[in-house]
Amino acid sequence: MCLFKVQMLMKCIFLERSKLADSFYRLEHQEEDLINKKVESLLVRLQRVSDARHLDDYSINKSLCAKLRV
Numbered sequence: 001m002c003l004f005k006v007q008m009l010m011k012c013i014f015l016e017r018s019k020l021a022d023s024f025y026r027l028e029h030q031e032e033d034l035i036n037k038k039v040e041s042l043l044v045r046l047q048r049v050s051d052a053r054h055l056d057d058y059s060i061n062k063s064l065c066a067k068l069r070v
Contacts (some may be wrong), residue, residue, distance in 0.1 A: 054060065
């Protein structure tokens with residue numbers, strides 16, 4: 001059973017290497033990777049902005065109370 005798993009793993013590795021050797025495959029996936037990287041960086045920036053806005057609970061509570069008093 002273990003030998004079978006090793007053979008399957010080796011086959012998968014070989015297929016991945018052959019895919020990376022194919023120029024068109026590599027070009028298509030480079031574009032996808034670039035798009036995914038841009039989306040990920042956008043999500044990281046949005047998370048940082050959200051964290052910065054909601055970091056200080058005291059000031060958020062203070063401003064909310066001031067708005068409700070008016």
